[in-house]
Amino acid sequence: MTALPGVQALVFDTFGTVVDWRNGIARDARSFLARHKRDDIDPLAFADSWRRKYQPAMEAVRSGARPFTRLDVLHRENLDALLADHDITADEAERDWLNRAWHRLDPWPDAIPGLLRLRPKHFLAPLSNGNILLLANMAKRAGIPWDAILGAEAAQAYKPQREAYTRTAEILGLEPGQVALVAAHNGDLAAARKAGLKTAFVLRANEHGKDQATDLRADEDWDAIAGSFEELAEQLGC
Amino acid sequence: MTALPGVQALVFDTFGTVVDWRNGIARDARSFLARHKRDDIDPLAFADSWRRKYQPAMEAVRSGARPFTRLDVLHRENLDALLADHDITADEAERDWLNRAWHRLDPWPDAIPGLLRLRPKHFLAPLSNGNILLLANMAKRAGIPWDAILGAEAAQAYKPQREAYTRTAEILGLEPGQVALVAAHNGDLAAARKAGLKTAFVLRANEHGKDQATDLRADEDWDAIAGSFEELAEQLGC
Numbered sequence: 001m002t003a004l005p006g007v008q009a010l011v012f013d014t015f016g017t018v019v020d021w022r023n024g025i026a027r028d029a030r031s032f033l034a035r036h037k038r039d040d041i042d043p044l045a046f047a048d049s050w051r052r053k054y055q056p057a058m059e060a061v062r063s064g065a066r067p068f069t070r071l072d073v074l075h076r077e078n079l080d081a082l083l084a085d086h087d088i089t090a091d092e093a094e095r096d097w098l099n100r101a102w103h104r105l106d107p108w109p110d111a112i113p114g115l116l117r118l119r120p121k122h123f124l125a126p127l128s129n130g131n132i133l134l135l136a137n138m139a140k141r142a143g144i145p146w147d148a149i150l151g152a153e154a155a156q157a158y159k160p161q162r163e164a165y166t167r168t169a170e171i172l173g174l175e176p177g178q179v180a181l182v183a184a185h186n187g188d189l190a191a192a193r194k195a196g197l198k199t200a201f202v203l204r205a206n207e208h209g210k211d212q213a214t215d216l217r218a219d220e221d222w223d224a225i226a227g228s229f230e231e232l233a234e235q236l237g238c
Numbered sequence: 239m240t241a242l243p244g245v246q247a248l249v250f251d252t253f254g255t256v257v258d259w260r261n262g263i264a265r266d267a268r269s270f271l272a273r274h275k276r277d278d279i280d281p282l283a284f285a286d287s288w289r290r291k292y293q294p295a296m297e298a299v300r301s302g303a304r305p306f307t308r309l310d311v312l313h314r315e316n317l318d319a320l321l322a323d324h325d326i327t328a329d330e331a332e333r334d335w336l337n338r339a340w341h342r343l344d345p346w347p348d349a350i351p352g353l354l355r356l357r358p359k360h361f362l363a364p365l366s367n368g369n370i371l372l373l374a375n376m377a378k379r380a381g382i383p384w385d386a387i388l389g390a391e392a393a394q395a396y397k398p399q400r401e402a403y404t405r406t407a408e409i410l411g412l413e414p415g416q417v418a419l420v421a422a423h424n425g426d427l428a429a430a431r432k433a434g435l436k437t438a439f440v441l442r443a444n445e446h447g448k449d450q451a452t453d454l455r456a457d458e459d460w461d462a463i464a465g466s467f468e469e470l471a472e473q474l475g476c
Contacts, residue, residue: 070409123375123378125374131409132386133409136386137361137385140385147374147375148370148373148374149386149387153409172371
């Protein structure tokens with residue numbers, strides 16, 4: 001008995017679902033801001049502001065106003081704008097270092113133990129809006145056991161565009177229904193379901209800190225609903 | 239001291255350089271041919287015939303006569319033609335199983351030990367004409383420690399087209415000169431050098447069996463020349 005019969009590949013939203021982006025960005029922002037003697041700026045607020053520019057930047061690509069542009073480039077443009085907002089000057093090397101904080105995020109404590117249990121029976125890959133280098137550097141640093149790095153750059157489309165999901169299944173040589181998206185975000189799962197994928201919700205109640213107001217529960221009857229990657233492994237008989 | 243100063247990523251030709259495609263294909267062809275009572279066909283000759291259809295199939299894509307088509311599809315078309323040549327009928331499941339023999343190739347004995355030594359200091363990825371699923375299944379089965387799966391499908395161009403090399407460097411966020419191609423084939427290395435990559439030749443004297451006549455030596459002064467992946471690791475101070 002498994003919650004996802006017929007599913008051969010599990011693909012994962014990454015920022016928020018696999019890794020804790022907010023505390024990871026804040027960690028490196030804290031040391032950056034200290035070097036610039038800007039202790040007036042809260043590193044967590046800095047992380048939130050940076051992240052807030054993420055959807056509008058991708059929207060320019062999704063709408064066709066801009067050709068496909070990898071996330072490292074969008075993150076960097078957003079960082080440059082954020083530093084300008086705060087009147088911070090920093091040289092190229094420092095900006096590049098801070099931009100690559102997105103490559104140095106730590107997984108939630110249950111993520112790697114859960115993936116290691118899921119891996120013998122499933123093909124595992126990120127289906128993230130992060131670019132290949134970002135996701136591969138993150139995996140190499142943290143030891144995340146992906147079988148391949150998939151996502152927006154491989155599909156040349158940003159979630160929640162349908163092509164991000166369908167092209168990922170195509171690369172895997174599978175029907176959409178043989179692939180399940182694992183995500184902490186109801187909106188991502190809704191788009192995946194519309195594209196024909198199976199869906200698994202994993203609760204991440206602290207992605208946005210203690211005052212998180214979104215994604216505290218499953219909004220639909222997703223094919224699997226779990227409190228952690230280890231609980232998901234349990235439900236899949238792994 | 240290293241033979242490849244400034245190189246951060248090593249990308250590898252795969253068929254012939256990392257894995258022994260000829261004996262791997264022959265192994266599965268042998269059991270397929272036995273089931274069809276076709277012991278008159280030599281499995282190694284079957285492997286060679288299948289491989290001989292490889293370059294012409296890719297050439298249709300390289301020339302623009304056909305849109306980018308992943309290698310699993312080209313391999314399958316070539317297999318169907320080969321079976322027709324031999325008057326062999328086989329059902330879909332059997333054809334698919336044999337086609338996926340390319341996903342089940344074994345590495346040369348020094349490949350994984352060498353890659354494990356190279357990995358702490360370098361980003362490692364295949365730069366193969368194989369598609370992402372093929373390379374990822376191969377890595378999963380054999381335990382090849384890639385950091386990401388790159389190559390023709392990620393670059394949407396088949397080697398030796400220039401874009402296969404330059405787009406791979408771009409995905410890695412590196413200048414071409416910060417990337418080295420490792421290959422057992424002088425032609426592949428020549429194209430990589432032309433595109434600005436560094437080059438490392440590894441001798442594979444038995445790729446085509448005991449009568450091999452090609453690639454028995456380095457034809458140019460490649461940046462590194464080695465007899466195995468372990469010797470290459472030695473030369474790179476790993």
